[in-house]
Amino acid sequence: MKKVVVIGATGTLGRAITTELKLRHEVIEVGTTRGAHRVDSTNPESIEQLFREIGKVDAIVTATGKVHFGPLPDMTVEQFWVGLRDKLMGQINVVLLGQQYLNDGGSFTLTSGIVGDEPIREGANATTVNMALEGFVRGSAIELPRGIRINLVSPTVLEESMDAYAPYFRGFEPVSAARAALAYSRSVEGAQTGRVYRVGY
């Protein structure tokens, strides 16, 4: 039984991850706007405060972050920054600041998404951010100290999100959040590092 923090625990995917991990672990659920523990992962101060509250843990999972969707010909520099600040640095901040709060042999598991591998219309910001996360996991896996591992989960579109996203994902086969959540157990309980677990594609 490990002590696991799930950041973004109140989202569609986060709830499924929490359900999956709670079968065998102590899970501290952290929301961005809801729940007993909250963090704004775009704000380093807020992350520091969270970890000072909860102390050392065995695994840190992040399933947060927004990106900007919109047509490239009209995309502004400021719109492009949205995904970098939020989904990208929101997760990287947690690693940079959280590494000292991980026990030896602990793990990070971050979240990207299929749009990194399979670009869609209006998705240039998402493809950039998801590939950046893959790069971060690849680069940091060889440097994390004390046997700390880091992996990335890249799910295809979720069944639960198809109402909102179907027009962007015609012909994509969605997976349930519960199925995507299995990959987080593989990362948290497995021995691999620097891996991208692609789910449903």
Added chain:
Amino acid sequence: MKKVVVIGATGTLGRAITTELKLRHEVIEVGTTRGAHRVDSTNPESIEQLFREIGKVDAIVTATGKVHFGPLPDMTVEQFWVGLRDKLMGQINVVLLGQQYLNDGGSFTLTSGIVGDEPIREGANATTVNMALEGFVRGSAIELPRGIRINLVSPTVLEESMDAYAPYFRGFEPVSAARAALAYSRSVEGAQTGRVYRVGY
């Protein structure tokens, strides 16, 4: 004969790109701190001003950008931002703002580097940025209008840079800047889009 802008023309790679492209094209050389035309590509205003000066072109090449090198356990959030602001957004800014200054059928060619594929010690920021650029090219290639193409050149370490970088690149086989520069001709004069041209690995 095309009208080509090379941003970062005064660097080691930029000089070689300019030499290569000048064999067959009109090249406008743009430096960051030197030369007749200058741009700070991290500053959207500066990019706008550059393109207002030089007007419409057939190809835009970028070979600029710094990243932060340093050990991951000590890396600060602010240090991580260096590569995102400079090498990543410095090139993406040029695409977002420069697309309207490209003639129909024009092209962008951006620059990443081998550390995206082959992580090295102290290179997590570089791996992240280089993979993000790959994502941006992949995502934007399917959306650019009017037959505009976009490709990425990812060279291994340059012979000319080995004095400074050799300790980070033990066992890597460097290539000359002149050889890396050939890939820019492939991108500018070829017909492909969304490609990553890996040079020397």
